[in-house]
Amino acid sequence: MAPVLQPQPSSSSRHPRVARLVAVGDELLSGDTVNTNATDLAVRCRELGLTLDRVVTVRDRIPEISAAVRDAASADVCFVCGGLGPTSDDLTAEALALAAGDTLVRDEAALARLEAKFAAMGYEMPDINRKQADFPSSATIVPNPIGSAEGFCVTVDGTPVYSMPGVPRELRRMFDDEIGPALAKRFELDAAPRRIYRAIGRGESSIAKLIEPIVAQARKTPGLESLFVHYRASTPQVLVVLEAPPSASVDVPAALASLDEAVLGAMSPALYGIGEATMAQRVVTALERANLRICTAESCTAGGLGATLTDVPGSSAVFDGGIIAYSNDVKMALLGVSEADLEAHGAVSAPVAKAMAEGARKATGSDLCVGITGIAGPGGGSPEKPVGTVHIDVFDGEVHLHKKLQLRGNRGTVRHCSQQWALKLVWDRLCARGLASPRCE
Amino acid sequence: MAPVLQPQPSSSSRHPRVARLVAVGDELLSGDTVNTNATDLAVRCRELGLTLDRVVTVRDRIPEISAAVRDAASADVCFVCGGLGPTSDDLTAEALALAAGDTLVRDEAALARLEAKFAAMGYEMPDINRKQADFPSSATIVPNPIGSAEGFCVTVDGTPVYSMPGVPRELRRMFDDEIGPALAKRFELDAAPRRIYRAIGRGESSIAKLIEPIVAQARKTPGLESLFVHYRASTPQVLVVLEAPPSASVDVPAALASLDEAVLGAMSPALYGIGEATMAQRVVTALERANLRICTAESCTAGGLGATLTDVPGSSAVFDGGIIAYSNDVKMALLGVSEADLEAHGAVSAPVAKAMAEGARKATGSDLCVGITGIAGPGGGSPEKPVGTVHIDVFDGEVHLHKKLQLRGNRGTVRHCSQQWALKLVWDRLCARGLASPRCE
Numbered sequence: 001m002a003p004v005l006q007p008q009p010s011s012s013s014r015h016p017r018v019a020r021l022v023a024v025g026d027e028l029l030s031g032d033t034v035n036t037n038a039t040d041l042a043v044r045c046r047e048l049g050l051t052l053d054r055v056v057t058v059r060d061r062i063p064e065i066s067a068a069v070r071d072a073a074s075a076d077v078c079f080v081c082g083g084l085g086p087t088s089d090d091l092t093a094e095a096l097a098l099a100a101g102d103t104l105v106r107d108e109a110a111l112a113r114l115e116a117k118f119a120a121m122g123y124e125m126p127d128i129n130r131k132q133a134d135f136p137s138s139a140t141i142v143p144n145p146i147g148s149a150e151g152f153c154v155t156v157d158g159t160p161v162y163s164m165p166g167v168p169r170e171l172r173r174m175f176d177d178e179i180g181p182a183l184a185k186r187f188e189l190d191a192a193p194r195r196i197y198r199a200i201g202r203g204e205s206s207i208a209k210l211i212e213p214i215v216a217q218a219r220k221t222p223g224l225e226s227l228f229v230h231y232r233a234s235t236p237q238v239l240v241v242l243e244a245p246p247s248a249s250v251d252v253p254a255a256l257a258s259l260d261e262a263v264l265g266a267m268s269p270a271l272y273g274i275g276e277a278t279m280a281q282r283v284v285t286a287l288e289r290a291n292l293r294i295c296t297a298e299s300c301t302a303g304g305l306g307a308t309l310t311d312v313p314g315s316s317a318v319f320d321g322g323i324i325a326y327s328n329d330v331k332m333a334l335l336g337v338s339e340a341d342l343e344a345h346g347a348v349s350a351p352v353a354k355a356m357a358e359g360a361r362k363a364t365g366s367d368l369c370v371g372i373t374g375i376a377g378p379g380g381g382s383p384e385k386p387v388g389t390v391h392i393d394v395f396d397g398e399v400h401l402h403k404k405l406q407l408r409g410n411r412g413t414v415r416h417c418s419q420q421w422a423l424k425l426v427w428d429r430l431c432a433r434g435l436a437s438p439r440c441e
Numbered sequence: 442m443a444p445v446l447q448p449q450p451s452s453s454s455r456h457p458r459v460a461r462l463v464a465v466g467d468e469l470l471s472g473d474t475v476n477t478n479a480t481d482l483a484v485r486c487r488e489l490g491l492t493l494d495r496v497v498t499v500r501d502r503i504p505e506i507s508a509a510v511r512d513a514a515s516a517d518v519c520f521v522c523g524g525l526g527p528t529s530d531d532l533t534a535e536a537l538a539l540a541a542g543d544t545l546v547r548d549e550a551a552l553a554r555l556e557a558k559f560a561a562m563g564y565e566m567p568d569i570n571r572k573q574a575d576f577p578s579s580a581t582i583v584p585n586p587i588g589s590a591e592g593f594c595v596t597v598d599g600t601p602v603y604s605m606p607g608v609p610r611e612l613r614r615m616f617d618d619e620i621g622p623a624l625a626k627r628f629e630l631d632a633a634p635r636r637i638y639r640a641i642g643r644g645e646s647s648i649a650k651l652i653e654p655i656v657a658q659a660r661k662t663p664g665l666e667s668l669f670v671h672y673r674a675s676t677p678q679v680l681v682v683l684e685a686p687p688s689a690s691v692d693v694p695a696a697l698a699s700l701d702e703a704v705l706g707a708m709s710p711a712l713y714g715i716g717e718a719t720m721a722q723r724v725v726t727a728l729e730r731a732n733l734r735i736c737t738a739e740s741c742t743a744g745g746l747g748a749t750l751t752d753v754p755g756s757s758a759v760f761d762g763g764i765i766a767y768s769n770d771v772k773m774a775l776l777g778v779s780e781a782d783l784e785a786h787g788a789v790s791a792p793v794a795k796a797m798a799e800g801a802r803k804a805t806g807s808d809l810c811v812g813i814t815g816i817a818g819p820g821g822g823s824p825e826k827p828v829g830t831v832h833i834d835v836f837d838g839e840v841h842l843h844k845k846l847q848l849r850g851n852r853g854t855v856r857h858c859s860q861q862w863a864l865k866l867v868w869d870r871l872c873a874r875g876l877a878s879p880r881c882e
Binding site: 030033036039040046055068086129148206229233235295296298305306309321322325326327334364365376377 | 479646736747757
């Protein structure tokens, strides 16, 4: 079967508005910092209906920042993040003054606000922070209610260029409060409807083989002629994202939803959910609806599953806690795993995973427990139990749901996959009891 | 004090070799995937002595990929990652054929290797994977021992362009085994020496104010004339990175190390370490050297501290496990926190943090324990104890080291900062006992 030809680029009834981001910072190019700001802004652009078609990361060098911004200004809007701090390597304001043909000017009102912020925290403002009150002469200042670096907007070749601080929470706040709403109004934006299908337990190729005929068929449906399919493989998970341009005459979200039956049929039982909610969010929501509480008994993931579950705000309604049983002594002392099982089967075995789940459930009094024991590597493997061998057991007082995994990858990958599979097994058990379904968020 | 003028760009005795990365994938521009490949490659470039001066992220569109690569090819070497998979949105090989003026050609030997890989896993190869054996006609193939997508190298405008798969572990492996060594040989690379000073407990501005005079003075030292300082603030941590070009006549690493005394004096007691090792790595190493074992008692971080400690390979030598006491019931049942303390002081209080540390230490028999209880938000705050209130207690059987934090930021930030501060307190206790120092890795 030949790959289905994709419509390129997707056509829309309305001119799509294109955004570009210039991310500034040596720390992004030395590998000291992961560029999560690009991700945060990408999500916001998509939700707003802006097409982010390029991100350029440059160093803290005035000519490089300035050139990248001038180049990006052929889009409808340009964002710049980073380089607004007080230190000598913070050069974005100067670079944007150059790009906009401005000079840098001290804003006395901004300086007063800056001094007031330090005073409110009980500090005297260091002199070096004064430069944070310097802006390109034509700039409009964007307030920063939670940090010292105010943002600003200048115009380059007729395109608005918004400069935001690199501190992630300050950037998000500034975009959500000020910049996003201003752009939505200015460009009358419409987000492209999309539908996400989420699976754990089937590979990308195998899923694509099942999905491509469904997509080809769907393109004969009014409103879905330009249906675009993306595959996002992030071990152990594969997401299938179907996206179509908004339409004035067709209810595109409904047209996308009409594909659910076919996709569910093709991707079950790996498919666990439809929509934006993550596995952890779905598990927490389903447990809360069912009025059930959960706990964890972790060895190789060592708290990572508890941390993942409690990333979800409000998870205290369903999560009691758990036991991190990294050593065999703790497995015995706190989870009641028997020395006999440890000796006969080893710490990484089905009986030990089962005993861990039972032990933690008893200790905490939770309704469900999930036990995980495995070899994350790089050491600890053997020919019989190589690195990546993991046993997971979900116990709800009635049924043990067990899975043995043979994972590939490094320590981080093995631990991450173990956590995701543990959640998938909890989800499967809830589905089997009629307490959840892929259609639930 | 005016900010110290930075040398721009840094001069070197030898022509620095410049690398650029083109990262391909709609998932990077929709915000569904964080671009960790850029970070992984950035670290590798720095360690190799290549100057990565730009990363450009583009969509899965042939003209956009091709244009970005042609543009990046003015560097000495160009990397491309992503878009080598089997699905219809994987278009990098076609785009690079266009950029190199090639056509796409099926490589029968590559097809045979691909089929053999599937056979070895016990699967029949889906037809759609056949396209992974298509390469630009002038390409040199780069092997992928752990995945289906082989990489390749083509020449664009005389510059080598290396295309790697987007799966992070496959990309890392391909770079480490093949591409990095080939480039080191071809360009006779020298990494710029750098020295990192790591602090928790002091702000970026305040640190910069102390560091800038030291840097200004250091630039009078032979070998450090072009000393460059970077500040990396990642709450609650601030890193100061001093970097200088390699020199044929001066021992630059030694010259950098000669600044330690001055920097230590300026940044203590926030400064916890000199060098590349993270807080967690240092704690694990120091505990192992001291033959001490640790456990955790976590409420608001809910396993995150255990997971962070055990991210360090070999941490099983020092980490016993811990108790995630998210609910008050678990705090009482498993940690022996008294109902009286919970009622009198609340779950987020110094006495409860102290009781948690004592309780987990007793339950596991570890030498040290760290207890964390706090309000991560968004709910649960009150005027007396707003979101971000966290109590941490480190107990080693003799001394309780306690810290109350009043953190700002969202749920993720509060949890992350709590973990980092918990490690810092353990470190401080080890330093106080003479078992660790900022000079230890």
